[in-house]
Amino acid sequence: xxxxxxxAAACGSSTKSSGSSPPTTPTTTSKLSGALNxxxxxxxxxxxxxxxxxxxxxxxxxxxxYNFAGSQALVTQIKSGAPAxxxxxxxxxxxxxxxxxxxxxxxxxxxxxxxxxxxxxxxPKHITGLADLEKSGVILVLEDASVPAGNxxxxxxxxxxxxxxxxxxxxxxxxxxxVKLTSGEADAVIVYVTxxxxxxxxxxxVDIPDSQNVIATYPIAAIKxxxxxxxxxxxxxxxxxGSGQQALQARGFLxxx
Amino acid sequence: xxxxxxxxAALFFVVPLVGLVWRAxxxxxxxxxxxxxxxxxxxxxxxxxxxxxxxxxxxxxxxxWMQARVSYPGRSIVRAVTLLPMVLPPVxxxxxxxxxxxxxxxxxQYLDRVGVHxxxxxxxxxxxxxxxxxxxxVLTVEAAFRSADQRFEDAARTLGATRFSVFRRxxxxxxxxxxxxxxxxxxxxxxxxFGATIxxxxxxxxxxxxxxxxxxxxxxxxxxxxxxxxxxxLVVVSLVVLVSVYRWLGTS
Numbered sequence: 001x002x003x004x005x006x007x008a009a010a011c012g013s014s015t016k017s018s019g020s021s022p023p024t025t026p027t028t029t030s031k032l033s034g035a036l037n038x039x040x041x042x043x044x045x046x047x048x049x050x051x052x053x054x055x056x057x058x059x060x061x062x063x064x065x066y067n068f069a070g071s072q073a074l075v076t077q078i079k080s081g082a083p084a085x086x087x088x089x090x091x092x093x094x095x096x097x098x099x100x101x102x103x104x105x106x107x108x109x110x111x112x113x114x115x116x117x118x119x120x121x122x123x124p125k126h127i128t129g130l131a132d133l134e135k136s137g138v139i140l141v142l143e144d145a146s147v148p149a150g151n152x153x154x155x156x157x158x159x160x161x162x163x164x165x166x167x168x169x170x171x172x173x174x175x176x177x178x179v180k181l182t183s184g185e186a187d188a189v190i191v192y193v194t195x196x197x198x199x200x201x202x203x204x205x206v207d208i209p210d211s212q213n214v215i216a217t218y219p220i221a222a223i224k225x226x227x228x229x230x231x232x233x234x235x236x237x238x239x240x241x242g243s244g245q246q247a248l249q250a251r252g253f254l255x256x257x
Numbered sequence: 258x259x260x261x262x263x264x265x266a267a268l269f270f271v272v273p274l275v276g277l278v279w280r281a282x283x284x285x286x287x288x289x290x291x292x293x294x295x296x297x298x299x300x301x302x303x304x305x306x307x308x309x310x311x312x313x314x315x316x317x318x319x320x321x322w323m324q325a326r327v328s329y330p331g332r333s334i335v336r337a338v339t340l341l342p343m344v345l346p347p348v349x350x351x352x353x354x355x356x357x358x359x360x361x362x363x364x365x366q367y368l369d370r371v372g373v374h375x376x377x378x379x380x381x382x383x384x385x386x387x388x389x390x391x392x393x394x395v396l397t398v399e400a401a402f403r404s405a406d407q408r409f410e411d412a413a414r415t416l417g418a419t420r421f422s423v424f425r426r427x428x429x430x431x432x433x434x435x436x437x438x439x440x441x442x443x444x445x446x447x448x449x450x451f452g453a454t455i456x457x458x459x460x461x462x463x464x465x466x467x468x469x470x471x472x473x474x475x476x477x478x479x480x481x482x483x484x485x486x487x488x489x490x491l492v493v494v495s496l497v498v499l500v501s502v503y504r505w506l507g508t509s
Contacts, residue, residue: 170460171459
């Protein structure tokens with residue numbers, strides 16, 4: 001992990017930013033100024049907040065505002081003209097909606113993530129894998145199928161050769177799903193590995209084997225209508241190959257490739 | 258000047274409606290309305306909102322009566338607490354309900370032992386809607402109890418009627434228009450409930466996925482046309498009820 005972080009950080013400072021910037025520009029952070037509205041998938045909450053803290057010192061002229069929600073909700077907002085400068089999605093599908101609508105620049109993959117089962121500490125229902133989640137007496141809560149994580153979770157059941165799950169509730173983002181577990185209503189949920197990490201001791205993770213797991217790829221893109229497009233593009237680069245990688249991987253995200 | 262303000266205020270309410278109508282996919286609307294999912298959500302919404310209104314009337318009218326007619330220490334605090342759901346963000350109400358009535362909640366842990374489960378079940382959606390909408394009924398009915406002429410009640414009492422008989426045959430008829438107006442407001446609020454429902458009762462098709470939740474989920478999914486059509490249904494149903502009730506109140 002430390003290796004990755006160092007490599008990514010090293011890459012960041014040498015990668016040129018998009019556009020024909022003069023070679024004298026040392027890093028992308030010098031372009032990071034003004035106000036930026038970043039719309040990001042709910043699963044990115046912790047990592048992106050860490051990144052904001054990191055940028056506070058290296059790009060002090062930047063005023064960063066986040067809007068975290070399910071990627072599908074953010075797409076709806078952006079399509080309706082919400083003043084977003086950058087969009088970071090938890091899946092390609094939702095990013096493609098904006099690409100097809102011609103609203104974003106070419107997206108770049110910046111992270112990968114995998115799914116994990118989360119249960120109450122001590123695993124009171126003795127959940128060992130996906131099959132246990134379909135037993136009667138286990139209250140399973142998932143994200144709605146329109147939410148990236150909910151879509152991935154259903155793919156995992158299919159990969160495992162299991163029937164389609166019948167969740168007690170279909171939540172609108174991973175964080176809301178996790179709340180159903182931590183408040184005690186759900187016995188088990190499926191969220192990203194990074195969400196289980198972020199929840200700390202409030203939940204316990206149960207691994208999903210690689211053969212059944214789904215790898216989520218996260219694309220990020222600047223919004224064409226941005227009033228601060230230079231900074232938006234610089235932010236995208238900073239996430240793809242700059243300090244963003246450090247923040248993401250410290251939170252358990254996998255590097256983009 | 259006043260007229261300009263009035264017109265702007267009216268436009269403020271009219272323009273969003275026009276927006277819905279403008280974007281409505283009229284040609285495919287029938288297909289949307291005949292989908293099983295949409296009909297399930299519509300039926301569930303009607304059932305839960307009517308149930309919530311019934312609960313609000315059964316429990317809210319006595320509360321309103323007590324607030325208007327009985328003087329006791331802490332009355333203003335009780336009033337503030339019972340009206341709080343009107344101003345609280347519904348999501349906060351949902352969280353509070355979860356902590357009180359959820360499986361690990363203050364009261365919910367005992368409900369769980371006797372097999373009563375509210376989250377992810379129809380009853381949970383009804384509870385969430387009742388919590389958010391009952392204050393509208395209480396507020397309206399309490400004002401009516403306050404302004405009703407108590408001399409009629411006194412007269413009935415001196416003629417030998419029991420307290421309950423006076424309440425049923427004198428007081429209730431006097432406040433009837435307000436009771437109906439309050440119940441309709443309460444019902445309309447329950448029909449539109451979103452935040453407390455999804456936070457407390459979850460989003461479960463056929464159980465807690467009421468029309469507002471269905472609209473929100475489909476708006477973000479592949480079929481955003483469905484969301485617009487169903488929003489219009491919600492608008493039309495609410496509008497018809499509000500207009501007809503206020504007409505009826507005006508003429509009676």
